[in-house]
Amino acid sequence: MKTSRGRALDGAVPRKRIGTSRRWHIFVFLAPATVLYTVFAIYPIVETLRLSLLVEVDGSNVFAGLGNYARLLTEPFWAEQFANAFWNNCILFLLHMLVQNPIALMLAAILSIPSLRGAAVYRTVFFLPTLLSVVVVGFIWQLILSPLWGITPDAMKAIGLGSWFRPWLGLESSALITITLISIWQYVGIPLMLFYAALLNIPEETVEAARIDGLNGFWIFWKVKLPLILPTLGLVTILTYIGNFTVSFDLIYSVQGGLAGPNFSTDVMGTFLFRSFFGFQSQSGDTHMGATVASALFFIILIGVGTYLFGVQRRLLRHEG
């Protein structure tokens, strides 16, 4: 110890030693996260992928290559459900992109106006539904829209629109859209907060410069602020994409049940996965087909996120405030 301290004066060797001990720190600090992530995320994913390559024959697992994937894509029973669920997910994603995110952006733009009074109150109100349990949200909206006990039929009657009321959650044509709107009502707060934070980060000088150059109001937003928050827009898009495949299950399962009725019109990858894996009523579950659906879902998300990361995000420059 003493010798090394003595030699510290000349530099080279001790720096190397400090480097080695620092490296140990890195491992120690990384260990908890790595271990947890491996046990609870990587291992299940690998295990799911493994299960999807096996089939059960007389109680023992046999390697089947891509046989399960072939079944998923070709056997009518599986292929029809898969196509339907995937298509519904696409609709869900598009609706969220076209309705939820523009609303969130608009609200964030309004909230970030410095002269707006009570911004904190609005911010809280818009974000509150996000904090509610999905089951609660599902139950509340089922009651609100119920043709029997709901407030909607009476409220619509009161303003003379009574004949326009329909049992929206029970109709094939409108169930998915209704579910999407409920989901938007609940989750609009998340993109709102992300946009809001990004907008607040834009330096005042930039906006001022634009104003001096003769822009005002809407055009400052459109020409200056929006380009500056494009990375956040990208982030929100990818979060919407992932959420659309993962979070949508909770709401649909709690409102429409595992069969995602009517006539599977609200079936998404999540509910399809649930039914394949655990079975439903007299349909018994199939671990391997369930794992196959889960893996397909994993690849769909992987491709989407990958395309975004390598195709889009690299071209976006984050504004260095």
Next chain:
Amino acid sequence: MNSKYLVQALQSPVFSKLPGSLAVLTLGLCGVATAAETVITIESWRAEDQVIWDEQILPVFEAQYPEIDVQFTPTTPTEYDAAITTRLSGGTAGDIIVCRPFDRALKLYDSGYLADIKDLPGLQDNFSDVARAAWSTDDGSATFCVPMASVIHGFMYNKTAFEELGVDVPNTLDEFYATLDTIKEEGSYIPMAMGTKDQWEAATMGFTNVGPSFWNGEEGRLALLSGDEKLTNEAFVAAFTEIQKWVPYLGDGYQAQGYTDSQNLFTLGRAAIYPTGSWEITGFQENADFELGAFAPPKLDADSTCYISDHTDIGIGMNAATENADAVKTFLEWTTTQEFASLLTNAAPGFFSLSTNAIEVENPLAAEFIAMRDTCESTIRVADQILSRGEPALGTQLWTLSANVINGSMTPEEAAEEAQSNLDAWYTP
């Protein structure tokens, strides 16, 4: 360095004493249990029946067999099948397993989780072949659960409303629709409380409730199994057509009306007729403040036979891996006795013992249901035996198809066509 602290910590007084004291504690607990009595546990999905088992059924058994302590430990119905399979494969399941009928219990037996109890004396003496069939292998060589209870389908009605409107209890289809028309014209009651949102009512209270009259009960069901009949044949299409005729009598917005909505609609006295089964008796008698009655599914015409879906629903079997096989067998033998049959039927009205022993039913509404067995032919739900074994399972298919027919998104012919083609995809008679 880190491990040194760990060693120090483990050597500290607190830690060094902990394992020892835990061991002593565990040993002590085991000692108490084995010395006094054998504890066996029942796995069931009937969480609602906890009180009935704890206070009415098990004390009677334990009074006769003080050396056996039976615990009733239910799981939520929707999770039961997945949970019990996991527990059985992991070796943590209870000693006694309450069995779903047909394929779901058969699957457990085939996986080696349920023991063959065919040689249980009471099982042979006190039950009919039909009852045993629900928990036997296809060739009948093994029986793995004691038949416990069945539920009977039919219609419940609001007696007060019927008297008020002066309508009679219908026997035939013509009378049935005449009654519904009268209620509808009068307007103060929704004629029939049923929705399609949860889908299963359409199949279970609709299709399999009134259907047997068209396909002649067991005759049609067995013909379907043997391949002599097809779902596209007239009898089955007629059953789909029949439930389609209910549409004008359902409440507004029935497409978004769930099962609990329908239950509330009826028990609040806003609907006159409720297609259902005997399992609702306890709940409805608690919630409804009017008098309830029941009638069997209407006959095709005055001369034809009436058929009821008298569905073998609950059995009770032995975990093949139990360490208390003798105690479990003692208990299962007791479940075959008339004493148990009578206790169960009267403690849980609406769940009728499958025992061939004569049982006095005290609950008047339950008595109305069980009386249907005397006047009508019994059958079971059409899709439950064998036909729900493959992908897609006919049982689950019927939910969606029946709901589609009532919602108008499919014609009865299309529904029958789809059911048959899906069945053909995996089932060869």
